[in-house]
Every structure is written in structure tokens, then in C-alpha cells.
Amino acid sequence: MSSPRPSLQVAVVMRRERLASKWQPWRWVLADVVPHEPAFGSEPRMIFGDEREQRWLHPGFTVELFRDDAEGYYLNVSTPAPCWFVLWRMEEQAGIADEPIARPQIVTLSYHDAGRWLDAQETVEQVPAPADVVDWMRAFADAHYVPEPKRRKRPDSFKPLQDRFGNPASVSTQKKYGGGGGEGGGGGHG
Template sequence: MSSSSEPSTSAASPRPALQVAVVMRRERAQGPSSHWQPWRWILDSVVPDEPAFGSTPRLLHAHDGAQRWLHPGFQAELFKDDAEGYHLNATAPAPCWFVLWRMEEEPGLAAEPIPLPVVVSLSYHEAGRWLDAQETVEQVPAPPEVVDWMRAFADANYVIEPKRRKRPESFRTLTDRFGNAASVSTEKKRGRGAGDV
């Protein structure tokens, strides 16, 4: 990791954080959908932020319709109350960065809408909340040094709750559909038979 991507804390944010930039890529679409949508945007990478990147998005590369845009100035923070989300990511087969992005009109930057990253995270739980909110979320592999940093934080802050034995369903209190106590009887009901007068 370069010096600019070393974990840091600041007076404004005492939490561990990495300064990162996001690269989005426009590429030719494949398959049947390419007939009505010839291009698509995808997350290309998350890289250490550098002072030379500046503070505004910029076009890195354009060729035959394909484009790559750099979006600097993101901070990936680690929160103690989300340590389980980092633990799940760090112990996954392929730990990754999660990026929430939206298509936006940016008249000063591009002639057509471009994808603008909104948040970068390393938490499985946070990515899940974004997906539940119907946001566009993509992932790219996180480098080993970032995974080690995240794992160390998760190890220091995540306490695995012991599993509690679930009480068998047969011990649950019976209630009717209105929530009132109900009872079950195993006695055979006696009623009048066809021959009774």
C-alpha cells in the first residue's frame, strides 16, 4: 500500500479509514440486450487515492465509445458496530470492496449521464442494506493488505455471540389468531350419535 492509502484517523473522524478513488468503466454490452442498449457501465476498480488525482471526477480514457472515469476523494471507514460485516467479508472466499453508484447528469463533465459513486464500504451488512433499498451496488476484489487491515479490525471488535439453544416449538404457548391464550384437549368429545334420542 502506498503512503496515501495507509490507514488513518483524523480529528474529524477518529475511526480507521482508507482514502480511495473509484474507477468506473463503460464497455460494449454483450448478448440480446445489446440491441437496445449497446453500452453498459460497470465498476472497474477501487484504488488508493493520490493527491495528483485532484478532487473532481475526470475522464481517464476514451476509445471507440469505451470510457474509464476516475472518481477521487472517497473514505472507506471502519465502524465498531459493523464489525460483523467486516468479519463476514474478511472470511469470505473472495473479500471485496462494495461501491454504491448512481447514474447522474453532470453537464460540466459529460454530454450524457455518467455513473457517480456515492459510497465505498468493506461491510457485507452495509452492502446488503443498499441492495435492500434497490440501489446499484457492485463489488471488486480487495487487495491482500486491505483485507489484512479489515480482518485485524474485525478480530479486535467482533465478538461472536454464542448460539442459544432454541426452545422446541412444542413448549411455546398456544394462542389463537387474535393473540389470546388457547388450549388443546386430547379428550374425545361425546356427542349425540345418529341413534340417540
């Protein structure tokens, strides 16, 4: 029996902030990812609200580390600011609030996951990961990430020739016959 994947339980805090725009009075942004606590319960709820902003706590997300994505974690920890990535979507219609709210869908530490979601036109935001989480992720990446061996560079003599415009070019050692080079020298514009 294999051991379970390393995982953390987290909660996501989304912030709804007032904008100075009559066209879009509010916007949603990712505020934080925090360790899950049993007191959070299992349902989203507003934890702060005034006329300028609201903060909503979304508990119960599991962040797992997968061996086959060790490169994604390595890419995250090797950046200047390792982070959590959160994919979130707006509700289609109001559920637990008077208006639709932003709902986190998935939380990850994988650079590759975030890239795939962005390529799929999803809303993905990031917040800094705390040092203990970065250390945990780094230890996993160090244990499981194996860089692909670098491929040997072909010598330039094997590269196809190109002219200055990038078109294929060829070199011949045979004499060309016909066209040009007759009497009068070449190259005159008449």
C-alpha cells in the same frame, strides 16, 4: 479524546463499455477500487477512452471502519472473496462529459451497508479487495466483533403442536362425547 476511526483513502474506476445492442449502446460497470494518490487530484476524469470503452477515475473517497459495524466487516472477510462495495448513480444530466456518467457515491467494506443499499433499490457493485485491505479489515473485525450469544434451544416438548398441514393441533386425554363411534363401527362410507 478518542482516537480517529481507522480509514483508507481510495479512488473508484468506472468503466463505460459498448454493447452490441441498438437499444442500449453502452453500459456502466464498476471496474476497480484503488488506493488514492495525490496525483489523482480531486475531480473525476477520463483516464482511457476508445470506440469500445471509457474508464473514468473518481478520486477522494474515504473508507472508515466503525466499531458498531464490526459484524458487517466480519461477514465480508469470512466470505470466499472479500470485496469493496460501491454505490453509484447515473448523473441526471451531463456534467463533465458530453453525456451523463456514472458517479460513485459511497465506498465501503461493510456487508451490512451494501445490503441496506440494495434493499433501498440502489445500484451496488463489488470488486475484490486486495490482500492487505482484507488483512486490515480482518484485524479490525477480530478486535471489535463480538458474536451474539446463541440462544438456548427450547425442547421440542414446548413447541406448539401442528397437524400435517401446519395448523394448530391439540391433544386431549378426555373422552369425546357425541358424534361418531356409535353402533356399526366407525368410518363406513355409505
